[in-house]
Amino acid sequence: MFDIGWPELMIVAVITILVVGPKELPRVLRTVTMWIRRIREMAMEFQAGLDDLAREAELEEIQKEFAETTPENLMGDVEQSIASHLDVEEELDDIKGTLEDGSKPKSDKSPPKQEPT
Numbered sequence: 001m002f003d004i005g006w007p008e009l010m011i012v013a014v015i016t017i018l019v020v021g022p023k024e025l026p027r028v029l030r031t032v033t034m035w036i037r038r039i040r041e042m043a044m045e046f047q048a049g050l051d052d053l054a055r056e057a058e059l060e061e062i063q064k065e066f067a068e069t070t071p072e073n074l075m076g077d078v079e080q081s082i083a084s085h086l087d088v089e090e091e092l093d094d095i096k097g098t099l100e101d102g103s104k105p106k107s108d109k110s111p112p113k114q115e116p117t
Contacts, residue, residue, distance in 0.1 A: 020028050 017025060
């Protein structure tokens with residue numbers, strides 16, 4: 001996120017010691033740490049709130065779909081599923097019949113052999 005390396009951190013530490021002083025440094029660090037902790041807590045609460053809103057939106061969408069579902073709609077879906085299943089079975093039967101016809105021995109009705117003239 002921030003491109004801060006060791007040299008930059010050392011500069012900040014030296015400036016902080018010069019400005020605040022070694023006596024007040026522990027108190028200042030505690031205060032800064034407290035503020036960072038509060039900011040993180042607020043960010044987590046905000047994130048949790050957004051997650052709750054997303055869950056509620058999904059829940060409302062599911063409830064709406066459930067309310068729109070009627071027995072007629074369900075029967076239509078079931079009939080479509082059955083019809084597609086029957087279509088697949090018919091196609092499989094056709095393929096099976098074609099394979100069985102191809103595996104039967106051919107009849108002796110082969111074309112007559114032509115003799116060279």
